[in-house]
Amino acid sequence: MEDYLKSDCKNCFALCCVALPYAKSADFPFDKDDGEPCRNLCSNNQCSIHNKLRSEGFRGCVSYECFGAGQHVSQVIFEGQDWRDNPEQSKIMFTVFPLVQQLYEMLWYISQALSLKETISLHPDLQLVYENTLAFTKKTPDEIINLDIASHRSIVNDLLLKTSELFRKDFIHNGTNSKKGKDCIGARLKGTHLQGRNFRGLLLIAADLRNADLRKVDFIGADLRDADISGADLTDCLFLTQSQVNSTKGNVHTRLPSYLIKPKHWLN
Ligand code: SF4
Numbered sequence: 001m002e003d004y005l006k007s008d009c010k011n012c013f014a015l016c017c018v019a020l021p022y023a024k025s026a027d028f029p030f031d032k033d034d035g036e037p038c039r040n041l042c043s044n045n046q047c048s049i050h051n052k053l054r055s056e057g058f059r060g061c062v063s064y065e066c067f068g069a070g071q072h073v074s075q076v077i078f079e080g081q082d083w084r085d086n087p088e089q090s091k092i093m094f095t096v097f098p099l100v101q102q103l104y105e106m107l108w109y110i111s112q113a114l115s116l117k118e119t120i121s122l123h124p125d126l127q128l129v130y131e132n133t134l135a136f137t138k139k140t141p142d143e144i145i146n147l148d149i150a151s152h153r154s155i156v157n158d159l160l161l162k163t164s165e166l167f168r169k170d171f172i173h174n175g176t177n178s179k180k181g182k183d184c185i186g187a188r189l190k191g192t193h194l195q196g197r198n199f200r201g202l203l204l205i206a207a208d209l210r211n212a213d214l215r216k217v218d219f220i221g222a223d224l225r226d227a228d229i230s231g232a233d234l235t236d237c238l239f240l241t242q243s244q245v246n247s248t249k250g251n252v253h254t255r256l257p258s259y260l261i262k263p264k265h266w267l268n
Contacts, residue, residue: 001115001259005068005108012070013082014045017061019094027060027225035094043084054265062263063225065243067104069137073097077141096141102149103137106156109220109239113163122162129156160239164198164218167238171196171216224248 018041021034032038040048040058047053053061073096074080083090110130113119119126133156136147165172187207195213201221211231220239230251234240242260250266 001108001111004072005104005111007066007068008071009045011075012045012066013074013084014041014047015070015073015083015094015097016064016066017041017045017047018083019097020064022060025060027058027063029057035091059225059247063243063247065105065241066101067108069097069101069104072104072137073100076138077144092141092145096144099144099147099149100137102153103133106133106153107137108241109160110156112239113160116163116167118167118169119163122159122166126159126163129159160220164200164220164238168196168198168216168218219244229254 014037017038018036019034021036022028022032024031038047042048047061049056049058053059073093074082077096077100078086078089078093081089083093107130110126110133114123114126114130133152136144136149136152139147183203184207185203185205187204189212190208190210191212192209193213194217196216197214198218199220199222200218203223204227205223206226207224207228209227209229209232212229212233214229214232214234215236216238217234218238219241222244224244225247226249227247228249230249231253232250233255235255235257237257240257240260245256245260246263248263250262252262252267254262254266256262
């Protein structure tokens with residue numbers, strides 16, 4: 001994965017901690033409006049509770065991922081001008097950030113699709129849409145605000161669906177392996193063989209996936225909060241992000257794709 005598709009908080013003005021709203025829930029202990037700095041944000045753009053986010057009730061922060069949009073908006077689009085020093089710019093910066101985050105998220109998925117040998121027939125189309133998406137991130141703030149991101153996402157989504165089908169084709173049987181739209185909250189799937197399943201957008205909150213075989217599973221958009229993947233095998237799975245992994249329970253025996261790391265809370 002390209003380095004610019006990884007978040008680099010040191011070069012970001014903590015945009016996710018200011019620009020985005022959150023609501024009191026299982027993921028956040030209080031409400032915050034968009035554009036309002038989080039009360040835990042320090043003047044040096046560091047989080048005062050960074051090492052205890054989960055225990056303090058900020059699970060939403062642990063499972064958030066900007067895919068590199070934060071440093072791009074901070075250092076490239078706004079040329080290193082902190083919102084604190086440029087309050088007249090802050091509103092447009094906070095509007096642009098979530099839009100660029102969506103574009104970077106698309107780049108991350110397309111990049112993974114391009115890395116697969118199974119999708120070689122799609123590579124010209126994937127490459128073209130990657131370049132178009134990248135070009136959008138280089139536009140001016142006003143141009144970004146006026147982009148039709150929903151239409152572009154639809155084009156990207158179509159290619160990611162084709163990617164998934166090609167990648168999992170040895171495991172697709174009459175469409176019965178798609179659980180799209182079904183609710184698997186708290187599902188008991190311990191030790192099951194789920195290789196090549198389509199978990200696209202699936203709610204797997206608090207599911208028991210201990211020791212499950214999850215190789216070649218498509219995890220795009222799956223909600224894995226508090227799912228237990230201790231001892232599960234997720235090598236060679238598709239579209240699994242670090243933020244999804246951060247929201248799970250796991251242990252030293254969980255096998256992840258090489259581009260992901262085991263969260264610290266798994267080891268405590
Ligand atoms: S709790 Fe920390 S990481 Fe979460 S929004 Fe606030 S400052 Fe940012």
